[in-house]
Amino acid sequence: MALAIARVAMPATARKGDVIEIKALMRHVMEPGYRVDNRGQIIPRDIVKSLSVMYAGAEVFRMDMHPAVAANPFVVFSTVAVETGELVFTWVDEKGAATVEKKLLTVTE
Amino acid sequence: MKRLTAAFVATLLVLPVLADSPATSPAIKPGSAFLSPELKTLQADEAANPGMLWVENGARLWSERIGSANRSCADCHGDAAASMKGVATTYPKVDAASGKLLNLEMRINACRTSQQRAEPLDYESEPLLALTVFVARQSLNMPMAVQVDGAAAPFYSKGKEFFHRRQGQLNLSCAQCHDGAAGARLRADVISNGAVTGYPAYRLEWQTLGSLHRRLRACSLGVRATQFDYGSEEYLSLELYLAKRSGGLPIETPGIRK
Numbered sequence: 190m191a192l193a194i195a196r197v198a199m200p201a202t203a204r205k206g207d208v209i210e211i212k213a214l215m216r217h218v219m220e221p222g223y224r225v226d227n228r229g230q231i232i233p234r235d236i237v238k239s240l241s242v243m244y245a246g247a248e249v250f251r252m253d254m255h256p257a258v259a260a261n262p263f264v265v266f267s268t269v270a271v272e273t274g275e276l277v278f279t280w281v282d283e284k285g286a287a288t289v290e291k292k293l294l295t296v297t298e
Numbered sequence: 299m300k301r302l303t304a305a306f307v308a309t310l311l312v313l314p315v316l317a318d319s320p321a322t323s324p325a326i327k328p329g330s331a332f333l334s335p336e337l338k339t340l341q342a343d344e345a346a347n348p349g350m351l352w353v354e355n356g357a358r359l360w361s362e363r364i365g366s367a368n369r370s371c372a373d374c375h376g377d378a379a380a381s382m383k384g385v386a387t388t389y390p391k392v393d394a395a396s397g398k399l400l401n402l403e404m405r406i407n408a409c410r411t412s413q414q415r416a417e418p419l420d421y422e423s424e425p426l427l428a429l430t431v432f433v434a435r436q437s438l439n440m441p442m443a444v445q446v447d448g449a450a451a452p453f454y455s456k457g458k459e460f461f462h463r464r465q466g467q468l469n470l471s472c473a474q475c476h477d478g479a480a481g482a483r484l485r486a487d488v489i490s491n492g493a494v495t496g497y498p499a500y501r502l503e504w505q506t507l508g509s510l511h512r513r514l515r516a517c518s519l520g521v522r523a524t525q526f527d528y529g530s531e532e533y534l535s536l537e538l539y540l541a542k543r544s545g546g547l548p549i550e551t552p553g554i555r556k
Contacts, residue, residue: 194351196345196350196351196354198344198345212343212345212346214345214346214348214350214351216348216351218505219505259502259505260348260505260506261348261351261505261506263346263348265346
């Protein structure tokens, strides 16, 4: 089954120089690695370690995550609209696997 | 003596009326009415509400062809925004063919086995939750309106009896908390009226989306009573009673709950 794993909400268009708000929601269990199952075995840690957002050739947002972050991490940040282009969101998990989501921002003068 | 007898008869006459009149129960508020402003905001914002991840996933499953019939939900029902609008407000509902009471989860599974000729999904599994919340979401803000007469009447009275019966080691009925103490605090949470309009709901305690029956199991555990199975007749009848109690309240699934 294909799971919806990321949802990004942001304006599709903005005027140059505008500050835009971006909301990124990611489906992940964020298992902290401190819990035990019914048999007393440690449930292995399984977390997303970082979120990085590239836009207009620069990293506009970066966040490192740790075991205390709740499941399905939700992040809100803002950036300045400088040029038409894609915002590329990359979440990287424990094992180095990346989830990538892209959103086009159209910037008008 | 005569006066006493008259008083006794009068009591007998009044009691059944009191016990049976739904008008005597206080106005039922939706689950979101008991949330903090922050959680209300979280629930209302589609971009922030984590339950929307399941809604989106349900939309994908809606058009996925499965089973030996190789049919998707969309092949028969078309656009869910039109065909499923208002459907969730009428469930649980008695299936005319089998005479069984079905909730939305079971209706979806019945469709899977009879129309798509696929294996039924496990109750509380990710895909069943996703499809259920996706279908229910199509009735967003529409008032609950279940039928409790005719074939549904025995289930309704069973659910009502369940709601008012004391049970468990704590010897509590649902009504004692959800009618009598709604709005009061129980540890860190506020006791609600037990409206069902937010389910499937994302509970912070679960860190995931869960069905109404999962919530009912948690309530049963809380009063140290028997936990019935997912989809059991006990919980189905109770769900029907709760849905009737929530009559007129707008659907708000996926609700955020503590």
